[in-house]
Amino acid sequence: xxxxxxxxxxxxxxxxxxxxxxxxxxxxxxxxxxxxxxxxxxxxxxxxxxxxxxxxxxxxxxxxxxxxxxxxxxxxxxxxxxxxxxxxxxxxxxxxxxxxxxxxxxxxxxxxxxxxxxxxxxxxxxxxxxxxxxxxxxxxxxxxxxxxxxxxxxxxxxxxxxxxxxxxxxxxxxxxxxxxxxxxxxxxxxxxxxxxxxxxxxxxxxxxxxxxxxxxxxxxxxxxxxxxxxxxxxxxxxxxxxxxxxxxxxxxxxxxxxxxxxxxxxxxxxxxxxxxxxxxxxxxxxxxxxxxxxxxxxxxxxxxxxxxxxxxxxxxx
Amino acid sequence: xxxxxxxxxxxxxxxxxxxxxxxxxxxxxxxxxxxxxxxxxxxxxxxxxxxxxxxxxxxxxxxxxxxxxxxxxxxxxxxxxxxxxxxxxxxxxxxxxxxxxxxxxxxxxxxxxxxxxxxxxxxxxxxxxxxxxxxxxxxxxxxxxxxxxxxxxxxxxxxxxxxxxxxxxxxxxxxxxxxxxxxxxxxxxxxxxxxxxxxxxxxxxxxxxxxxxxxxxxxxxxxxxxxxxxxxxxxxxxxxxxxxxxxxxxxxxxxxxxxxxxxxxxxxxxxxxxxxxxxxxxxxxxxxxxxxxxxxxxxxxxxxxxxxxxxxxxxxx
Numbered sequence: 001x002x003x004x005x006x007x008x009x010x011x012x013x014x015x016x017x018x019x020x021x022x023x024x025x026x027x028x029x030x031x032x033x034x035x036x037x038x039x040x041x042x043x044x045x046x047x048x049x050x051x052x053x054x055x056x057x058x059x060x061x062x063x064x065x066x067x068x069x070x071x072x073x074x075x076x077x078x079x080x081x082x083x084x085x086x087x088x089x090x091x092x093x094x095x096x097x098x099x100x101x102x103x104x105x106x107x108x109x110x111x112x113x114x115x116x117x118x119x120x121x122x123x124x125x126x127x128x129x130x131x132x133x134x135x136x137x138x139x140x141x142x143x144x145x146x147x148x149x150x151x152x153x154x155x156x157x158x159x160x161x162x163x164x165x166x167x168x169x170x171x172x173x174x175x176x177x178x179x180x181x182x183x184x185x186x187x188x189x190x191x192x193x194x195x196x197x198x199x200x201x202x203x204x205x206x207x208x209x210x211x212x213x214x215x216x217x218x219x220x221x222x223x224x225x226x227x228x229x230x231x232x233x234x235x236x237x238x239x240x241x242x243x244x245x246x247x248x249x250x251x252x253x254x255x256x257x258x259x260x261x262x263x264x265x266x267x268x269x270x271x272x273x274x275x276x277x278x279x280x281x282x283x284x285x286x287x288x289x290x291x292x293x294x295x296x297x298x299x300x301x302x303x304x305x306x307x308x309x310x311x312x313x314x315x316x317x
Numbered sequence: 318x319x320x321x322x323x324x325x326x327x328x329x330x331x332x333x334x335x336x337x338x339x340x341x342x343x344x345x346x347x348x349x350x351x352x353x354x355x356x357x358x359x360x361x362x363x364x365x366x367x368x369x370x371x372x373x374x375x376x377x378x379x380x381x382x383x384x385x386x387x388x389x390x391x392x393x394x395x396x397x398x399x400x401x402x403x404x405x406x407x408x409x410x411x412x413x414x415x416x417x418x419x420x421x422x423x424x425x426x427x428x429x430x431x432x433x434x435x436x437x438x439x440x441x442x443x444x445x446x447x448x449x450x451x452x453x454x455x456x457x458x459x460x461x462x463x464x465x466x467x468x469x470x471x472x473x474x475x476x477x478x479x480x481x482x483x484x485x486x487x488x489x490x491x492x493x494x495x496x497x498x499x500x501x502x503x504x505x506x507x508x509x510x511x512x513x514x515x516x517x518x519x520x521x522x523x524x525x526x527x528x529x530x531x532x533x534x535x536x537x538x539x540x541x542x543x544x545x546x547x548x549x550x551x552x553x554x555x556x557x558x559x560x561x562x563x564x565x566x567x568x569x570x571x572x573x574x575x576x577x578x579x580x581x582x583x584x585x586x587x588x589x590x591x592x593x594x595x596x597x598x599x600x601x602x603x604x605x606x607x608x609x610x611x612x613x614x615x616x617x618x619x620x621x622x623x624x625x626x627x628x629x630x631x632x633x634x
Contacts, residue, residue: 026343028365047592048345268629275364275594275625308592312585315629 006153006247008196011160011189014061018158021060021093025049025162027169027302032273037289039296042174043270044166047278047308051085051117054162054186054306055149059086061158062147063094071096073143078131080106081235082307083149088119099144101135109311150183151241160189164197166302173198175299178285180306181205181214181255182236184244190304191251201302205248205255206288208233208263208281214240215255218248232260232316235281235307256295258287264317266290270305280316282306323470323564325513328477328506331378335475338377338410339367342479344486344619349590354606356613359491360587361483364595364625368402368434371479371503371623372466376403378475379464380411388413390460395448397423398552399624400466405436416461418452426628467500468558477506481514483619490515491619495602498522498531498572499553501561503623508568518619522565522572523605525550525580525598531557532572535565549577549633552598552624573612575604581634583607587622597633599623 025045034040046054063075074097077087084100091098100119102111103126114121124134139146148155163177177194181187184205191203207215210231216224217240226239240248248255258266263280266287270278285303289296310316342362351357363371380392391414394404401417408415417436419428420443431438441451456463465472480494494511498504508520524532527548533541534557543556557565565572575583580597583604587595602620606613627633 052592271594271629275369277588277592277594312588312632313634315632317630 004153004243006156006160006189006192008193010153010157011164011193014057014157015161015164017064018057018060018161021090022050022056023048024165027166028274028276030273033269033286036269037286037296038293039289039299039301041286041289042170042300042302044162044302044304045276046162047276047282047305051082051089052307052309053082053086054159054304055082055086056089057161058155058158058185059083059147060090062152062154063087063090065154066145070145073145074099075147076135076139076142076144077101077147077149078135079149080110082309084119085113085117087147088114088117092118097142097144099138099142101131101138103131107311113309150185150238151243153243156185156189156244156247158189159186160193162186162304163190163193166304167194167197170302172300173201174302176202176204176296176301178204178206178288178301179304180236180281180284181207181240181248182211182281183238184214184240184248186304186306187252188244188247192247195251202253203251204288205252206285207255207257208236208284209257209259211237212257214248215257217245218252218255221249231263233263233281233284235279236284256288256292258284258291262287262291268317276305277308277310278305279307279310282308321470321560323473323477323506323509325510327470327474328481328510331474332478332481334381335374335377335478338407339373340365341482342366344483345591345593347590350586350603353586354603354613355610356606356616356618358603358606359487359617359619361479361619361621362593363479364593364599364622368399368406369624369626370399370403371476371621372399372403373406374478375472375475375502376400376464377407379469379471380404380407382471383462387462390462391416392464393452393456393459393461394418394464394466395452396466397427399626401436402430402434404464405431405434409435414459414461416455416459418448418455420448424628430626467502467555468560470560473502473506473561473564475506476503477510479503479621480507480510483621484511484514487619489617490518492616493519493521493613493618495521495523495605495618496621497553497598497601497623498524498557498565499598500555501531501557501565503621504569505561505564507621509564512568519570520568521605522569523602524572524574525553525601526574526576528554529574531565532574534562535569535572538566548580550580550598550601552596553601573605573609575601575608579604579608585634593622594625594627595622596624596627599625
């Protein structure tokens with residue numbers, strides 16, 4: 001990592017670093033979904049990744065980039081989602097604590113997931129201010145290193161390893177590579193990797209119409225806040241990170257959105273046709289393809305399934 | 318095929334025959350499920366097979382074994398499940414009709430699946446007599462060949478190709494190979510393949526406690542009827558086939574059962590830990606392992622996931 005950016009060399013180094021701890025996930029296709037979409041789609045199955053999401057990549061890379069004396073004091077984050085579970089798993093390999101700040105109203109299933117991986121949870125009020133002050137006090141007390149969920153070069157480099165694998169797994173090169181965008185770590189990392197290795201492949205961000213701050217930021221050229229996000233794709237309600245936005249401006253060709261009806265339809269298609277559980281956030285790439293058929297007709301399209309963590313007692317339909 | 322039995326040579330020939338039409342499905346594992354089960358499990362993912370079930374193997378082999386003049390007149394079966402969809406798909410490769418007799422009260426999702434693969438449905442009353450007489454009349458009128466769902470050597474040889482692949486995909490050899498048993502085609506075919514190639518591997522049938530005719534038949538040495546089956550594993554409510562029973566007697570080491578609570582628990586474990594959709598019938602192998610922990614403790618266990626066709630609007634829990 002050279003300063004506050006991410007390069008293909010950072011992503012290659014991350015891949016070597018995390019290889020013993022994460023899965024090289026498979027790429028799968030479905031004849032029936034291809035027929036429905038009118039193009040050839042190659043799905044990178046990060047729903048089959050450790051902790052059920054690509055977040056395992058960034059969390060492991062960030063933990064492995066810490067100096068030994070830092071690592072010994074543990075790591076910390078505020079997150080109620082996949083990053084918290086991923087950080088807890090990463091810390092567990094080195095027998096150091098992972099302190100997770102969670103809002104007191106976090107769903108029981110998410111609390112259980114973080115605990116299952118050994119995370120030490122500190123509950124706080126459900127406000128951004130409470131989360132930040134609780135995390136700050138916790139880091140000051142314990143000396144733990146804060147590992148943010150997406151706006152950090154080591155995290156972005158780790159997420160980019162998904163695309164590094166993907167371009168090796170598809171031959172010939174795809175015309176498009178699509179990744180969902182919430183905080184932007186996955187899209188930024190994948191865009192850096194893809195553009196370095198396959199300059200002719202167009203990189204597209206896929207965003208829910210109900211949380212389209214990245215699309216608005218990309219199109220106006222100015223970082224735009226996430227205002228009252230409203231989408232079934234709960235993993236993509238977060239605001240776009242600043243470093244992520246700069247990398248996306250440099251390496252991404254376009255950001256397209258899909259509405260919740262299309263996201264639900266895409267999620268159900270994957271469940272029924274591919275027998276794979278993806279969370280709605282993971283199906284936004286397919287939803288974008290199905291919502292913009294002319295753009296992708298007859299093309300080879302690589303799509304990242306970001307994760308598969310769904311509460312199967314509360315399905316999103 | 319030599320007479321009314323199935324040999325490893327039949328299964329090898331079937332594998333060559335069907336290779337262009339079916340998937341070589343992956344074998345997957347889950348560290349979390351292994352920890353819960355106390356053994357190392359290798360899941361053969363036939364839920365990722367064409368039409369979402371191993372039935373694609375037997376149906377394609379049976380169709381490909383027909384003489385050209387027979388094939389030209391089409392194929393027929395009575396089934397409301399995966400075999401009907403598989404037969405429709407197999408027939409579609411050769412542009413010949415697949416006549417499917419279904420009870421008039423068959424679930425809409427199953428009717429739609431058969432239609433999606435091009436099957437021509439004839440509805441009949443929901444009795445065994447009506448199904449048989451309707452099928453007989455249909456075959457007489459069209460000249461189509463009846464392809465039964467399990468009690469047929471070509472079908473059994475096709476299903477056995479799942480184990481042929483599985484033993485190549487696991488090294489060293491597993492201590493156990495477990496397949497669910499309903500009509501018995503999958504278990505019989507897998508047992509023939511496994512015993513020929515890995516004589517030291519114990520072959521176990523997995524059956525719902527609420528439909529345990531195969532276990533009763535195996536233990537008494539006499540074919541027993543399926544009386545009022547009552548289980549969530551709807552694919553395993555069928556009666557054990559006669560040829561299947563003879564092959565199971567020769568090549569299977571034991572049949573174990575699991576109750577519906579264990580089957581549901583196993584199904585949910587696969588969904589949540591592996592992000593794979595399996596139908597309850599497919600999870601009976603894992604349910605048996607979890608229900609008999611001493612028997613499998615510390616062992617290497619291969620389990621066939623038979624299929625993933627679930628109505629996602631009517632989950633089994």
